[in-house]
Amino acid sequence: MASTKSQPIPGEDLTKRTGLPEDLLVLAARYPRETWQGHRNLGEMARFWLERHGMFRELGAAMADGSASFRENEIAAKPFIQWLAPRFNFFLSELHMHHNVEDHHYFPRFRAADARLARGFDILDADHVTIDRFIHELAESGAALEAAIRGGGDLPGAGARLGERLDATLTVLTRHLDDEEDIVVPLIIDRTEAALGLG
Ligand SMILES: [Fe+2]
Numbered sequence: 001m002a003s004t005k006s007q008p009i010p011g012e013d014l015t016k017r018t019g020l021p022e023d024l025l026v027l028a029a030r031y032p033r034e035t036w037q038g039h040r041n042l043g044e045m046a047r048f049w050l051e052r053h054g055m056f057r058e059l060g061a062a063m064a065d066g067s068a069s070f071r072e073n074e075i076a077a078k079p080f081i082q083w084l085a086p087r088f089n090f091f092l093s094e095l096h097m098h099h100n101v102e103d104h105h106y107f108p109r110f111r112a113a114d115a116r117l118a119r120g121f122d123i124l125d126a127d128h129v130t131i132d133r134f135i136h137e138l139a140e141s142g143a144a145l146e147a148a149i150r151g152g153g154d155l156p157g158a159g160a161r162l163g164e165r166l167d168a169t170l171t172v173l174t175r176h177l178d179d180e181e182d183i184v185v186p187l188i189i190d191r192t193e194a195a196l197g198l199g
């Protein structure tokens, strides 16, 4: 498998794109999103995988809501960080595990199944690296807010920075989840999980 993990794919940078190029959406056109849940080829693995994506979207939205409440002074800094920290840590470890399984278990099988989609998996691989960078900056802003709480620093500034990094991270993550589903789910429906060696 060619390694493209260090660089965004030119023209397909996760922070800039608004969707996938048309040539990668050939199967998605044949199996539109609204038909997925009712399709008999959407097996247990795909359903579980979509549920994980749903969990990332929901937990991400809950953390963004919490940080908006903090910035609007509806919750004090200390209870906010106590509320946020376990959710953030859970989110990070689940996302790390999820990307690991995709990178090492699922993507190589999908890539081998349909040469037309290989570039799509290059894009998704590169997305994971971009998301790692956003997560790193988000973790730094969380640590800065904790330090401001402990040391009596600039709480509004640190809170605003955390909220801004959280929103930015969720924006790129949501783009990635949507695009990944548009490549992976139609492929699974077209080929079946058994034929792809999943499950
Ligand atoms: Fe992914």
Ligand SMILES: [Fe+2]
Binding pocket: 053, 098, 102, 177, 180
């Ligand atoms: Fe994923």
